[in-house]
Amino acid sequence: MTTLEAPGTRPAPRRLPAWVGVIPFFLFAIAFLFLPIAFLVIGSFQTIQGEFTLQNYASLTDNSYIQTAYVNSIQISAITAILGGLFGFLLAYAVILGGLPGFLRDALMTFSGVASNFAGVPLALAFVFTLGNVGLVTMWLEDIFGFQLQESGFTIYSIAGLAIVYMYFQFPLMVLIIAPAIDGLRRDWREAAENMGASGFQYWRYVALPILMPSILGTTILLFGNAFGAQATAFQLTGGTIPIAPVVIGAQIRGDVLRDPNLGYAMAMGMVAIMGVSITIYTVLQRRSERWLRS
Protein backbone atom coordinates (compact mmCIF):
# COMPACT_ATOMS: atom_id res chain seq x y z
CA MET A 1 0.00 0.00 0.00
CA THR A 2 2.80 2.37 0.85
CA THR A 3 4.15 2.35 -2.69
CA LEU A 4 0.97 3.99 -3.90
CA GLU A 5 0.90 7.62 -4.80
CA ALA A 6 -0.15 9.79 -1.91
CA PRO A 7 -3.58 11.19 -2.49
CA GLY A 8 -3.17 14.91 -2.97
CA THR A 9 -5.53 17.75 -3.46
CA ARG A 10 -4.12 18.41 -6.91
CA PRO A 11 -4.76 15.89 -9.66
CA ALA A 12 -1.46 14.04 -9.55
CA PRO A 13 -0.45 11.96 -12.57
CA ARG A 14 -1.31 8.34 -11.86
CA ARG A 15 1.69 6.07 -11.90
CA LEU A 16 0.04 2.86 -10.68
CA PRO A 17 -3.37 1.42 -11.48
CA ALA A 18 -5.77 1.00 -8.55
CA TRP A 19 -5.72 -2.81 -8.55
CA VAL A 20 -2.12 -2.72 -7.33
CA GLY A 21 -3.58 -2.12 -3.87
CA VAL A 22 -4.95 -5.64 -3.60
CA ILE A 23 -1.74 -7.35 -4.67
CA PRO A 24 -0.48 -8.16 -1.16
CA PHE A 25 -3.71 -9.99 -0.39
CA PHE A 26 -3.59 -12.04 -3.57
CA LEU A 27 0.12 -12.78 -3.18
CA PHE A 28 -0.56 -14.13 0.30
CA ALA A 29 -3.49 -16.20 -0.97
CA ILE A 30 -1.26 -17.60 -3.72
CA ALA A 31 1.52 -18.53 -1.30
CA PHE A 32 -0.61 -20.19 1.36
CA LEU A 33 -3.70 -21.31 -0.51
CA PHE A 34 -3.44 -21.54 -4.28
CA LEU A 35 0.11 -22.86 -4.66
CA PRO A 36 -0.43 -25.66 -2.13
CA ILE A 37 -3.74 -26.64 -3.74
CA ALA A 38 -2.24 -26.35 -7.22
CA PHE A 39 0.50 -28.74 -6.13
CA LEU A 40 -2.13 -31.31 -5.15
CA VAL A 41 -4.13 -30.76 -8.34
CA ILE A 42 -1.10 -31.19 -10.58
CA GLY A 43 0.15 -34.17 -8.60
CA SER A 44 -3.22 -35.84 -8.91
CA PHE A 45 -2.85 -35.87 -12.70
CA GLN A 46 0.69 -37.23 -12.68
CA THR A 47 2.33 -40.59 -12.44
CA ILE A 48 5.17 -41.03 -9.99
CA GLN A 49 7.53 -40.31 -12.89
CA GLY A 50 5.77 -37.02 -13.56
CA GLU A 51 3.88 -37.97 -16.70
CA PHE A 52 0.30 -36.97 -17.28
CA THR A 53 -2.29 -39.56 -16.33
CA LEU A 54 -5.91 -40.00 -15.32
CA GLN A 55 -5.14 -43.31 -13.67
CA ASN A 56 -5.10 -41.84 -10.15
CA TYR A 57 -8.74 -40.86 -10.43
CA ALA A 58 -9.62 -44.22 -11.93
CA SER A 59 -7.82 -45.88 -9.02
CA LEU A 60 -10.00 -44.01 -6.55
CA THR A 61 -12.87 -46.26 -7.49
CA ASP A 62 -10.75 -49.45 -7.61
CA ASN A 63 -9.02 -49.09 -4.27
CA SER A 64 -11.28 -50.70 -1.68
CA TYR A 65 -9.59 -48.93 1.25
CA ILE A 66 -10.23 -45.51 -0.29
CA GLN A 67 -13.76 -46.54 -1.19
CA THR A 68 -14.49 -47.58 2.38
CA ALA A 69 -13.10 -44.29 3.62
CA TYR A 70 -15.28 -42.26 1.28
CA VAL A 71 -18.37 -44.35 2.01
CA ASN A 72 -17.83 -44.03 5.78
CA SER A 73 -17.29 -40.30 5.46
CA ILE A 74 -20.36 -39.77 3.31
CA GLN A 75 -22.45 -41.93 5.65
CA ILE A 76 -21.42 -40.08 8.78
CA SER A 77 -21.78 -36.70 7.13
CA ALA A 78 -25.19 -37.46 5.61
CA ILE A 79 -26.64 -38.98 8.79
CA THR A 80 -25.42 -36.19 11.05
CA ALA A 81 -26.45 -33.55 8.52
CA ILE A 82 -30.01 -34.87 8.24
CA LEU A 83 -30.50 -35.59 11.94
CA GLY A 84 -28.64 -32.46 12.98
CA GLY A 85 -30.59 -30.39 10.47
CA LEU A 86 -33.91 -31.80 11.64
CA PHE A 87 -33.20 -31.43 15.33
CA GLY A 88 -31.59 -28.02 14.88
CA PHE A 89 -34.63 -26.79 13.00
CA LEU A 90 -37.03 -28.14 15.63
CA LEU A 91 -34.94 -26.57 18.38
CA ALA A 92 -34.82 -23.18 16.68
CA TYR A 93 -38.53 -23.39 15.96
CA ALA A 94 -39.32 -24.40 19.55
CA VAL A 95 -37.40 -21.48 20.96
CA ILE A 96 -38.56 -18.82 18.49
CA LEU A 97 -42.20 -19.76 17.88
CA GLY A 98 -42.91 -22.53 20.39
CA GLY A 99 -44.03 -20.37 23.30
CA LEU A 100 -40.90 -20.70 25.44
CA PRO A 101 -39.72 -17.75 27.53
CA GLY A 102 -37.76 -15.24 25.47
CA PHE A 103 -34.50 -15.43 27.39
CA LEU A 104 -34.09 -19.07 26.33
CA ARG A 105 -33.66 -17.86 22.79
CA ASP A 106 -30.63 -15.73 23.59
CA ALA A 107 -29.22 -18.52 25.73
CA LEU A 108 -29.66 -21.02 22.90
CA MET A 109 -28.01 -18.72 20.38
CA THR A 110 -24.98 -18.20 22.63
CA PHE A 111 -24.72 -21.93 23.38
CA SER A 112 -24.98 -22.69 19.69
CA GLY A 113 -22.19 -20.25 18.90
CA VAL A 114 -19.97 -21.97 21.43
CA ALA A 115 -20.96 -25.55 20.61
CA SER A 116 -20.60 -25.18 16.86
CA ASN A 117 -17.04 -23.98 17.47
CA PHE A 118 -16.27 -26.53 20.16
CA ALA A 119 -15.01 -29.29 17.94
CA GLY A 120 -11.87 -31.33 17.64
CA VAL A 121 -9.80 -32.87 20.39
CA PRO A 122 -11.64 -31.57 23.49
CA LEU A 123 -15.00 -32.57 22.03
CA ALA A 124 -13.84 -36.12 21.32
CA LEU A 125 -12.44 -36.36 24.84
CA ALA A 126 -15.65 -34.99 26.39
CA PHE A 127 -17.62 -37.81 24.77
CA VAL A 128 -15.12 -40.40 25.92
CA PHE A 129 -15.74 -39.15 29.46
CA THR A 130 -19.49 -39.39 28.77
CA LEU A 131 -20.02 -42.59 26.81
CA GLY A 132 -16.61 -44.27 26.95
CA ASN A 133 -15.98 -47.46 28.90
CA VAL A 134 -15.88 -45.65 32.25
CA GLY A 135 -17.82 -42.61 31.12
CA LEU A 136 -20.41 -40.96 33.30
CA VAL A 137 -23.48 -41.93 31.28
CA THR A 138 -22.13 -45.44 30.76
CA MET A 139 -21.89 -45.82 34.53
CA TRP A 140 -25.29 -44.24 35.12
CA LEU A 141 -26.88 -46.68 32.71
CA GLU A 142 -25.27 -49.55 34.55
CA ASP A 143 -25.98 -48.33 38.09
CA ILE A 144 -29.55 -47.17 37.55
CA PHE A 145 -30.90 -49.44 34.84
CA GLY A 146 -28.44 -52.33 35.05
CA PHE A 147 -27.77 -51.75 31.38
CA GLN A 148 -24.36 -52.75 30.10
CA LEU A 149 -23.58 -50.35 27.28
CA GLN A 150 -20.58 -52.35 26.06
CA GLU A 151 -22.50 -55.60 25.90
CA SER A 152 -25.23 -53.96 23.87
CA GLY A 153 -22.65 -53.72 21.10
CA PHE A 154 -22.44 -49.94 21.21
CA THR A 155 -19.11 -48.22 21.57
CA ILE A 156 -18.29 -44.56 21.21
CA TYR A 157 -15.24 -45.60 19.15
CA SER A 158 -17.42 -46.60 16.19
CA ILE A 159 -19.15 -44.94 13.28
CA ALA A 160 -22.36 -44.63 15.29
CA GLY A 161 -20.37 -43.20 18.19
CA LEU A 162 -18.66 -40.75 15.88
CA ALA A 163 -22.05 -39.67 14.55
CA ILE A 164 -23.23 -38.95 18.10
CA VAL A 165 -20.14 -36.81 18.69
CA TYR A 166 -20.54 -34.93 15.39
CA MET A 167 -24.14 -34.10 16.28
CA TYR A 168 -22.73 -31.89 19.03
CA PHE A 169 -21.48 -29.35 16.51
CA GLN A 170 -23.99 -30.11 13.75
CA PHE A 171 -27.31 -29.14 15.25
CA PRO A 172 -26.04 -25.89 16.83
CA LEU A 173 -24.80 -24.82 13.39
CA MET A 174 -28.29 -25.48 12.03
CA VAL A 175 -29.79 -23.39 14.84
CA LEU A 176 -27.43 -20.49 14.09
CA ILE A 177 -28.17 -20.41 10.39
CA ILE A 178 -31.88 -21.27 10.39
CA ALA A 179 -32.94 -18.94 13.22
CA PRO A 180 -32.77 -15.78 11.05
CA ALA A 181 -34.84 -17.56 8.41
CA ILE A 182 -37.53 -18.49 10.96
CA ASP A 183 -37.42 -14.91 12.21
CA GLY A 184 -38.02 -13.80 8.65
CA LEU A 185 -41.42 -15.50 8.46
CA ARG A 186 -43.76 -12.53 8.59
CA ARG A 187 -46.86 -12.57 10.72
CA ASP A 188 -48.93 -11.15 7.88
CA TRP A 189 -48.36 -14.34 5.92
CA ARG A 190 -49.82 -16.42 8.70
CA GLU A 191 -52.70 -14.01 9.18
CA ALA A 192 -53.41 -13.95 5.46
CA ALA A 193 -53.49 -17.73 5.43
CA GLU A 194 -55.78 -17.84 8.47
CA ASN A 195 -58.10 -15.24 7.01
CA MET A 196 -58.52 -17.48 4.03
CA GLY A 197 -59.40 -20.32 6.38
CA ALA A 198 -56.13 -22.22 6.43
CA SER A 199 -55.45 -24.50 9.38
CA GLY A 200 -52.11 -24.43 11.16
CA PHE A 201 -51.07 -27.49 9.20
CA GLN A 202 -52.09 -25.95 5.90
CA TYR A 203 -50.18 -22.78 6.73
CA TRP A 204 -47.05 -24.82 7.30
CA ARG A 205 -47.58 -27.10 4.35
CA TYR A 206 -48.36 -24.42 1.78
CA VAL A 207 -46.75 -21.22 3.07
CA ALA A 208 -44.04 -21.52 5.71
CA LEU A 209 -42.28 -24.70 4.64
CA PRO A 210 -42.02 -23.76 0.95
CA ILE A 211 -40.47 -20.45 2.01
CA LEU A 212 -38.08 -22.09 4.49
CA MET A 213 -37.28 -25.12 2.34
CA PRO A 214 -34.32 -23.63 0.42
CA SER A 215 -32.79 -22.55 3.74
CA ILE A 216 -33.39 -25.90 5.38
CA LEU A 217 -32.05 -27.88 2.45
CA GLY A 218 -29.12 -25.55 1.91
CA THR A 219 -28.08 -25.60 5.53
CA THR A 220 -28.40 -29.38 5.70
CA ILE A 221 -26.00 -29.58 2.77
CA LEU A 222 -23.69 -27.15 4.55
CA LEU A 223 -23.79 -29.45 7.58
CA PHE A 224 -22.81 -32.30 5.30
CA GLY A 225 -19.70 -30.40 4.22
CA ASN A 226 -19.04 -29.34 7.79
CA ALA A 227 -18.85 -32.97 8.93
CA PHE A 228 -17.11 -34.18 5.79
CA GLY A 229 -14.06 -31.98 6.30
CA ALA A 230 -13.62 -32.62 10.03
CA GLN A 231 -10.48 -34.56 10.86
CA ALA A 232 -9.36 -33.88 14.44
CA THR A 233 -12.49 -35.14 16.19
CA ALA A 234 -12.46 -38.47 14.39
CA PHE A 235 -8.74 -38.93 14.72
CA GLN A 236 -8.75 -38.22 18.45
CA LEU A 237 -11.69 -40.54 19.05
CA THR A 238 -10.70 -43.54 16.96
CA GLY A 239 -6.96 -43.04 16.52
CA GLY A 240 -7.42 -43.75 12.84
CA THR A 241 -8.92 -47.23 13.30
CA ILE A 242 -12.04 -46.25 11.38
CA PRO A 243 -11.06 -45.13 7.91
CA ILE A 244 -12.85 -41.92 6.98
CA ALA A 245 -11.57 -39.71 4.17
CA PRO A 246 -9.92 -36.88 6.17
CA VAL A 247 -8.25 -39.35 8.55
CA VAL A 248 -6.83 -41.35 5.63
CA ILE A 249 -5.48 -38.09 4.16
CA GLY A 250 -3.90 -37.36 7.54
CA ALA A 251 -2.24 -40.78 7.54
CA GLN A 252 -1.12 -40.16 3.98
CA ILE A 253 0.61 -36.94 5.07
CA ARG A 254 2.42 -38.77 7.87
CA GLY A 255 3.60 -41.74 5.92
CA ASP A 256 2.14 -42.56 2.53
CA VAL A 257 -0.25 -45.29 3.69
CA LEU A 258 -1.63 -45.61 0.17
CA ARG A 259 1.90 -46.40 -1.09
CA ASP A 260 1.34 -43.95 -3.92
CA PRO A 261 1.70 -40.22 -3.26
CA ASN A 262 -0.15 -39.27 -6.43
CA LEU A 263 -3.13 -41.42 -5.47
CA GLY A 264 -3.17 -39.44 -2.20
CA TYR A 265 -3.39 -36.19 -4.16
CA ALA A 266 -6.28 -37.55 -6.19
CA MET A 267 -8.03 -38.59 -3.00
CA ALA A 268 -7.57 -35.09 -1.59
CA MET A 269 -9.02 -33.63 -4.77
CA GLY A 270 -12.00 -35.95 -4.46
CA MET A 271 -12.67 -34.45 -1.03
CA VAL A 272 -12.32 -30.92 -2.36
CA ALA A 273 -14.76 -31.74 -5.17
CA ILE A 274 -17.38 -33.05 -2.73
CA MET A 275 -16.90 -30.01 -0.46
CA GLY A 276 -17.06 -27.68 -3.45
CA VAL A 277 -20.33 -29.17 -4.69
CA SER A 278 -21.95 -28.96 -1.27
CA ILE A 279 -20.85 -25.36 -0.66
CA THR A 280 -22.03 -24.34 -4.12
CA ILE A 281 -25.48 -25.87 -3.60
CA TYR A 282 -25.66 -24.19 -0.21
CA THR A 283 -24.80 -20.79 -1.69
CA VAL A 284 -27.37 -21.13 -4.47
CA LEU A 285 -30.14 -22.24 -2.12
CA GLN A 286 -29.29 -19.57 0.42
CA ARG A 287 -29.57 -16.92 -2.27
CA ARG A 288 -32.97 -18.27 -3.24
CA SER A 289 -34.25 -18.13 0.30
CA GLU A 290 -33.04 -14.55 0.72
CA ARG A 291 -35.50 -13.50 -1.96
CA TRP A 292 -38.38 -14.19 0.42
CA LEU A 293 -36.82 -13.53 3.75
CA ARG A 294 -35.28 -10.15 3.09
CA SER A 295 -37.06 -7.88 5.51
Next chain:
Amino acid sequence: MSTGTTDRLGMALNVATVAASEPERRRRRPLSTAGAWLIFIIGFLYFFVPLFATFEFSLRAAKRDPVTDELIKPSLAAYENTFADPAFWSSLAYSFTVGLITIAVSLLLIVPTAYWVRLRVPRLRPAVEFVTLMPFVIPPVILVFGIIRIYSGPPLALTNTPNGSDILLVGAYVVLSFPYMYRAVDTGLAAMDVRSLTEAAQSMGAGWPRIIWQVIFPNLRAAILSGAFLTLAIVIGEYTIATFLVGTKPFGPYLSLLGQNKAYEPAAVSLISFGITWAAMGMLALLGRGTRGRVQVAGAR
Protein backbone atom coordinates in the same frame (compact mmCIF):
# COMPACT_ATOMS: atom_id res chain seq x y z
CA MET B 1 -77.82 -22.36 13.11
CA SER B 2 -77.60 -18.72 12.26
CA THR B 3 -76.57 -17.80 15.80
CA GLY B 4 -73.94 -20.55 15.63
CA THR B 5 -72.53 -19.00 12.49
CA THR B 6 -72.36 -15.52 13.94
CA ASP B 7 -70.76 -16.94 17.05
CA ARG B 8 -68.12 -18.62 15.00
CA LEU B 9 -67.60 -15.47 13.00
CA GLY B 10 -67.31 -13.53 16.23
CA MET B 11 -64.77 -16.01 17.53
CA ALA B 12 -62.84 -15.80 14.30
CA LEU B 13 -62.77 -12.03 14.56
CA ASN B 14 -61.65 -12.28 18.16
CA VAL B 15 -58.88 -14.62 17.17
CA ALA B 16 -57.89 -12.28 14.37
CA THR B 17 -57.71 -9.29 16.71
CA VAL B 18 -55.70 -11.26 19.22
CA ALA B 19 -53.40 -12.38 16.45
CA ALA B 20 -52.89 -8.84 15.35
CA SER B 21 -52.17 -7.46 18.77
CA GLU B 22 -50.39 -10.27 20.59
CA PRO B 23 -47.14 -11.94 19.71
CA GLU B 24 -47.68 -15.22 18.01
CA ARG B 25 -46.30 -17.31 20.85
CA ARG B 26 -49.14 -16.30 23.17
CA ARG B 27 -51.62 -18.19 21.08
CA ARG B 28 -49.82 -21.51 20.98
CA ARG B 29 -51.70 -24.48 22.28
CA PRO B 30 -50.33 -25.97 25.51
CA LEU B 31 -49.60 -29.25 23.74
CA SER B 32 -47.20 -27.67 21.27
CA THR B 33 -45.63 -25.63 24.07
CA ALA B 34 -45.00 -28.89 25.90
CA GLY B 35 -43.43 -30.25 22.73
CA ALA B 36 -41.25 -27.16 22.47
CA TRP B 37 -40.10 -27.66 26.07
CA LEU B 38 -39.34 -31.31 25.37
CA ILE B 39 -37.17 -30.44 22.38
CA PHE B 40 -35.45 -27.71 24.32
CA ILE B 41 -34.69 -30.05 27.23
CA ILE B 42 -33.25 -32.68 24.89
CA GLY B 43 -31.04 -30.01 23.35
CA PHE B 44 -30.06 -28.78 26.79
CA LEU B 45 -29.09 -32.28 27.91
CA TYR B 46 -27.14 -32.92 24.72
CA PHE B 47 -25.23 -29.76 25.37
CA PHE B 48 -24.55 -30.08 29.07
CA VAL B 49 -24.24 -33.79 29.86
CA PRO B 50 -20.88 -34.17 28.07
CA LEU B 51 -19.61 -31.05 29.82
CA PHE B 52 -20.81 -32.29 33.18
CA ALA B 53 -19.31 -35.72 32.50
CA THR B 54 -15.99 -34.07 31.68
CA PHE B 55 -16.16 -32.07 34.89
CA GLU B 56 -17.06 -35.14 36.93
CA PHE B 57 -14.24 -37.09 35.30
CA SER B 58 -11.75 -34.34 36.06
CA LEU B 59 -12.58 -34.70 39.77
CA ARG B 60 -11.97 -38.44 39.83
CA ALA B 61 -8.22 -38.04 40.25
CA ALA B 62 -7.31 -39.06 43.79
CA LYS B 63 -5.13 -36.99 46.02
CA ARG B 64 -3.11 -38.20 48.99
CA ASP B 65 -3.73 -36.31 52.19
CA PRO B 66 -0.31 -35.17 53.46
CA VAL B 67 -1.26 -35.74 57.12
CA THR B 68 -3.42 -38.87 57.25
CA ASP B 69 -1.99 -40.40 54.07
CA GLU B 70 -5.50 -41.23 52.93
CA LEU B 71 -6.67 -40.95 49.35
CA ILE B 72 -9.11 -38.11 48.88
CA LYS B 73 -11.65 -38.44 46.11
CA PRO B 74 -13.04 -36.38 44.46
CA SER B 75 -10.24 -33.86 44.37
CA LEU B 76 -8.82 -31.09 42.28
CA ALA B 77 -5.61 -33.06 41.74
CA ALA B 78 -6.10 -33.16 37.97
CA TYR B 79 -6.18 -29.36 37.89
CA GLU B 80 -3.20 -29.04 40.22
CA ASN B 81 -1.18 -31.43 38.08
CA THR B 82 -2.19 -29.55 34.95
CA PHE B 83 -1.19 -26.18 36.35
CA ALA B 84 2.08 -27.66 37.56
CA ASP B 85 2.90 -28.95 34.09
CA PRO B 86 5.22 -26.56 32.25
CA ALA B 87 4.12 -28.06 28.92
CA PHE B 88 0.57 -26.90 29.61
CA TRP B 89 1.68 -23.30 30.00
CA SER B 90 4.15 -23.36 27.15
CA SER B 91 1.57 -24.85 24.75
CA LEU B 92 -1.00 -22.28 25.81
CA ALA B 93 1.54 -19.46 25.42
CA TYR B 94 2.60 -20.79 22.02
CA SER B 95 -0.98 -20.99 20.75
CA PHE B 96 -1.86 -17.55 22.09
CA THR B 97 1.21 -16.08 20.43
CA VAL B 98 0.43 -17.76 17.13
CA GLY B 99 -3.18 -16.58 17.48
CA LEU B 100 -2.18 -12.97 18.06
CA ILE B 101 0.28 -12.95 15.17
CA THR B 102 -2.39 -14.54 12.97
CA ILE B 103 -4.87 -11.83 13.92
CA ALA B 104 -2.33 -9.08 13.22
CA VAL B 105 -1.35 -10.46 9.81
CA SER B 106 -4.94 -11.17 8.88
CA LEU B 107 -6.00 -7.62 9.77
CA LEU B 108 -3.08 -6.07 7.90
CA LEU B 109 -4.13 -7.99 4.80
CA ILE B 110 -7.90 -7.83 5.05
CA VAL B 111 -8.60 -4.27 6.23
CA PRO B 112 -6.68 -2.44 3.47
CA THR B 113 -7.92 -4.92 0.87
CA ALA B 114 -11.59 -4.71 1.85
CA TYR B 115 -11.30 -0.92 2.07
CA TRP B 116 -9.61 -0.63 -1.28
CA VAL B 117 -12.08 -2.97 -2.97
CA ARG B 118 -14.97 -0.91 -1.66
CA LEU B 119 -13.46 2.41 -2.61
CA ARG B 120 -11.45 1.94 -5.78
CA VAL B 121 -11.76 -1.48 -7.38
CA PRO B 122 -15.30 -2.80 -6.81
CA ARG B 123 -14.97 -4.97 -9.90
CA LEU B 124 -12.44 -7.13 -8.02
CA ARG B 125 -14.95 -7.77 -5.24
CA PRO B 126 -16.12 -11.16 -6.56
CA ALA B 127 -12.50 -12.32 -6.83
CA VAL B 128 -11.69 -11.26 -3.28
CA GLU B 129 -14.88 -12.83 -1.95
CA PHE B 130 -14.08 -16.02 -3.79
CA VAL B 131 -10.65 -16.22 -2.15
CA THR B 132 -12.05 -15.52 1.32
CA LEU B 133 -14.60 -18.30 0.94
CA MET B 134 -12.08 -20.90 -0.22
CA PRO B 135 -11.37 -22.17 3.32
CA PHE B 136 -14.95 -23.45 3.41
CA VAL B 137 -14.20 -25.61 0.40
CA ILE B 138 -10.68 -26.68 1.34
CA PRO B 139 -10.71 -28.67 4.60
CA PRO B 140 -7.76 -27.94 6.92
CA VAL B 141 -6.33 -31.40 6.40
CA ILE B 142 -6.12 -30.77 2.63
CA LEU B 143 -4.68 -27.29 3.11
CA VAL B 144 -1.90 -28.57 5.35
CA PHE B 145 -1.29 -31.47 2.96
CA GLY B 146 -0.60 -29.03 0.13
CA ILE B 147 1.43 -26.66 2.29
CA ILE B 148 3.67 -29.44 3.57
CA ARG B 149 4.25 -30.86 0.10
CA ILE B 150 5.10 -27.55 -1.53
CA TYR B 151 7.30 -26.17 1.25
CA SER B 152 9.18 -29.32 2.17
CA GLY B 153 11.51 -29.22 -0.79
CA PRO B 154 13.49 -26.68 -2.79
CA PRO B 155 13.22 -23.82 -3.52
CA LEU B 156 11.53 -23.10 -0.19
CA ALA B 157 12.23 -25.85 2.33
CA LEU B 158 10.49 -24.13 5.22
CA THR B 159 9.27 -27.25 7.02
CA ASN B 160 12.87 -28.23 7.87
CA THR B 161 13.49 -25.20 10.05
CA PRO B 162 11.61 -24.50 13.28
CA ASN B 163 10.88 -20.88 12.39
CA GLY B 164 9.89 -21.91 8.90
CA SER B 165 7.23 -24.24 10.31
CA ASP B 166 5.94 -21.47 12.57
CA ILE B 167 5.63 -19.17 9.56
CA LEU B 168 3.73 -21.82 7.63
CA LEU B 169 1.43 -22.34 10.61
CA VAL B 170 0.62 -18.64 10.81
CA GLY B 171 0.12 -18.53 7.04
CA ALA B 172 -2.35 -21.41 7.13
CA TYR B 173 -4.24 -19.88 10.07
CA VAL B 174 -4.44 -16.52 8.32
CA VAL B 175 -6.05 -18.29 5.37
CA LEU B 176 -8.49 -20.02 7.76
CA SER B 177 -9.36 -16.65 9.26
CA PHE B 178 -10.17 -15.05 5.87
CA PRO B 179 -13.91 -15.88 5.76
CA TYR B 180 -14.96 -14.32 9.06
CA MET B 181 -12.33 -11.60 9.11
CA TYR B 182 -13.38 -10.40 5.68
CA ARG B 183 -17.06 -10.72 6.51
CA ALA B 184 -16.68 -8.81 9.78
CA VAL B 185 -14.55 -6.05 8.24
CA ASP B 186 -16.74 -5.73 5.16
CA THR B 187 -19.87 -5.45 7.30
CA GLY B 188 -18.10 -2.82 9.38
CA LEU B 189 -17.12 -0.86 6.25
CA ALA B 190 -20.68 -1.03 4.96
CA ALA B 191 -21.86 0.62 8.16
CA MET B 192 -19.77 3.75 7.65
CA ASP B 193 -19.42 6.24 4.85
CA VAL B 194 -16.05 5.13 3.53
CA ARG B 195 -15.93 7.61 0.69
CA SER B 196 -16.73 10.73 2.74
CA LEU B 197 -14.31 9.72 5.48
CA THR B 198 -11.59 9.17 2.91
CA GLU B 199 -12.23 12.46 1.15
CA ALA B 200 -12.33 14.33 4.43
CA ALA B 201 -9.01 12.81 5.45
CA GLN B 202 -7.51 13.47 2.02
CA SER B 203 -8.59 17.09 2.00
CA MET B 204 -6.73 17.50 5.25
CA GLY B 205 -3.65 16.09 3.64
CA ALA B 206 -3.55 12.54 4.97
CA GLY B 207 -1.79 9.87 2.93
CA TRP B 208 -3.08 6.33 2.39
CA PRO B 209 -1.24 4.67 5.31
CA ARG B 210 -2.49 7.38 7.61
CA ILE B 211 -6.09 7.12 6.34
CA ILE B 212 -6.14 3.38 6.88
CA TRP B 213 -4.37 3.46 10.21
CA GLN B 214 -5.98 6.51 11.80
CA VAL B 215 -9.38 6.71 10.12
CA ILE B 216 -10.47 3.28 8.92
CA PHE B 217 -9.03 1.07 11.69
CA PRO B 218 -10.54 3.05 14.60
CA ASN B 219 -13.95 3.07 12.92
CA LEU B 220 -13.80 -0.69 12.50
CA ARG B 221 -13.04 -1.44 16.14
CA ALA B 222 -16.10 -3.60 16.83
CA ALA B 223 -15.79 -5.51 13.57
CA ILE B 224 -12.07 -6.07 14.08
CA LEU B 225 -12.55 -7.31 17.62
CA SER B 226 -15.26 -9.77 16.66
CA GLY B 227 -13.12 -11.15 13.83
CA ALA B 228 -10.18 -11.32 16.22
CA PHE B 229 -12.01 -13.25 18.93
CA LEU B 230 -13.33 -15.78 16.48
CA THR B 231 -9.85 -16.25 15.05
CA LEU B 232 -8.46 -16.70 18.54
CA ALA B 233 -11.13 -19.28 19.41
CA ILE B 234 -10.18 -21.28 16.33
CA VAL B 235 -6.42 -21.04 16.62
CA ILE B 236 -6.23 -21.95 20.31
CA GLY B 237 -7.90 -25.32 19.91
CA GLU B 238 -6.84 -26.14 16.37
CA TYR B 239 -5.31 -29.58 16.01
CA THR B 240 -5.04 -30.80 12.42
CA ILE B 241 -2.83 -28.14 10.86
CA ALA B 242 -0.85 -27.63 14.07
CA THR B 243 0.07 -31.26 14.57
CA PHE B 244 1.32 -31.77 11.03
CA LEU B 245 3.36 -28.58 10.90
CA VAL B 246 4.81 -28.13 14.38
CA GLY B 247 4.08 -31.32 16.32
CA THR B 248 3.03 -31.14 19.97
CA LYS B 249 4.05 -27.54 20.71
CA PRO B 250 0.57 -25.95 20.37
CA PHE B 251 -2.35 -26.38 22.73
CA GLY B 252 -4.49 -28.66 20.55
CA PRO B 253 -1.81 -31.30 19.94
CA TYR B 254 -0.71 -30.99 23.59
CA LEU B 255 -4.22 -31.89 24.72
CA SER B 256 -4.36 -34.73 22.21
CA LEU B 257 -1.11 -36.19 23.49
CA LEU B 258 -2.26 -35.76 27.07
CA GLY B 259 -5.44 -37.64 26.16
CA GLN B 260 -3.35 -40.62 25.13
CA ASN B 261 -1.06 -40.64 28.15
CA LYS B 262 -3.03 -39.49 31.17
CA ALA B 263 -6.38 -40.39 32.69
CA TYR B 264 -7.89 -37.37 34.42
CA GLU B 265 -5.78 -34.40 33.36
CA PRO B 266 -7.23 -34.41 29.82
CA ALA B 267 -10.67 -33.83 31.34
CA ALA B 268 -9.39 -30.80 33.21
CA VAL B 269 -7.65 -29.40 30.14
CA SER B 270 -10.70 -30.08 27.93
CA LEU B 271 -12.82 -28.02 30.28
CA ILE B 272 -10.25 -25.24 30.25
CA SER B 273 -10.28 -25.37 26.46
CA PHE B 274 -14.04 -25.17 26.50
CA GLY B 275 -13.82 -22.20 28.84
CA ILE B 276 -11.52 -20.40 26.40
CA THR B 277 -13.94 -21.03 23.52
CA TRP B 278 -16.79 -19.83 25.72
CA ALA B 279 -14.93 -16.66 26.70
CA ALA B 280 -14.08 -15.83 23.10
CA MET B 281 -17.64 -16.46 21.92
CA GLY B 282 -19.01 -14.53 24.86
CA MET B 283 -16.95 -11.51 23.84
CA LEU B 284 -18.23 -11.97 20.32
CA ALA B 285 -21.84 -12.07 21.52
CA LEU B 286 -21.26 -8.87 23.51
CA LEU B 287 -19.81 -7.13 20.46
CA GLY B 288 -22.43 -8.44 18.08
CA ARG B 289 -25.41 -7.37 20.17
CA GLY B 290 -28.26 -6.32 17.98
CA THR B 291 -26.73 -7.74 14.82
CA ARG B 292 -28.63 -10.95 14.43
CA GLY B 293 -27.76 -13.52 11.89
CA ARG B 294 -24.08 -12.80 11.67
CA VAL B 295 -22.34 -16.07 11.02
CA GLN B 296 -20.18 -16.92 14.00
CA VAL B 297 -19.00 -20.24 12.85
CA ALA B 298 -15.57 -21.51 12.17
CA GLY B 299 -16.58 -24.91 10.93
CA ALA B 300 -15.76 -28.29 12.32
CA ARG B 301 -12.31 -29.62 12.99
